[in-house]
């Protein structure tokens with residue numbers, strides 16, 4: 001028996017521990033630990049889940065973008081440089097997790113997952129430009145404009161944005177057209193004036209204005225649009241593709257807006273606590289640009305509490321889904337506990 005336990009992998013041992021600790025044994029069940037472990041459903045393993053979805057995402061991204069003639073070689077190289085530069089792939093993961101929660105297929109959601117990452121990458125390329133945050137380091141590498149010049153970087157971002165919509169429209173298979181149109185609309189909203197672009201404009205305009213001008217309400221508006229809008233699109237599009245009802249999509253949106261804000265609180269904390277090497281982007285940028293951040297308004301300790309409160313509220317929005325929400329709940333925890 002001890003030999004058999006010693007042969008278990010650490011993850012299986014953890015699963016066994018969680019299973020035996022959290023589930024009361026029925027009175028007529030044999031208390032032999034191996035029998036308890038085999039009777040219970042396997043515990044959700046977030047690290048394995050994320051790695052599977054990361055691998056799926058990388059393969060789909062790689063297949064999504066090729067130069068079709070020699071004239072497009074430069075722009076496609078520039079687009080691929082940033083798209084394939086790594087990154088955590090959180091938005092595709094959220095889309096997959098939401099679609100699976102409603103019994104949808106990963107295959108049907110993959111073009112949308114790719115589009116989300118294309119849009120996100122576009123926003124990073126543009127965010128790093130000299131006219132915006134002016135950064136020369138992203139995802140552990142020189143930024144797009146440092147290698148290709150501002151002109152090509154702007155156009156690579158534009159091309160990634162339009163390719164995202166083209167990809168969803170052309171490649172989504174086995175899903176009613178009405179759902180695909182809703183996904184295209186949700187993606188469009190997440191990028192526009194009440195999404196990334198509007199959030200970024202407010203963020204830039206508030207730089208250097210101090211805590212009196214930029215209060216918590218303004219900061220929340222900025223990050224609800226600049227950061228949370230695309231996470232909201234990721235989760236709601238996954239749900240829509242799987243055929244979730246309007247009410248269910250709304251629950252997903254509540255979850256996503258909460259984790260979207262938590263994501264930014266965590267980002268602001270990491271900006272002052274982590275190194276450039278850990279982050280893969282320049283640390284301390286917020287202080288340098290005199291940005292109002294959550295730690296600046298609340299202090300580090302309260303910011304950490306707020307991040308946890310937001311994650312708790314996000315999970316509460318999905319309480320009715322039980323174990324089916326385990327991947328989304330796990331991703332919510334990851335978002336505030338990540339190291340980059």
Ligand code: GRG
Pocket residue numbers: 086087088089090120122123124126127132139191192196197200226227263264267340
């Ligand atoms: C051009 C229409 C248009 C919009 C772009 C530049 C811009 C407008 C918006 C900026 C959006 C932005 C960069 C928000 C920050 C969100 C954020 C916290 C990004 C970091 O995301 P991670 O940590 O990055 O998921 P990785 O590299 O892991 O993918």
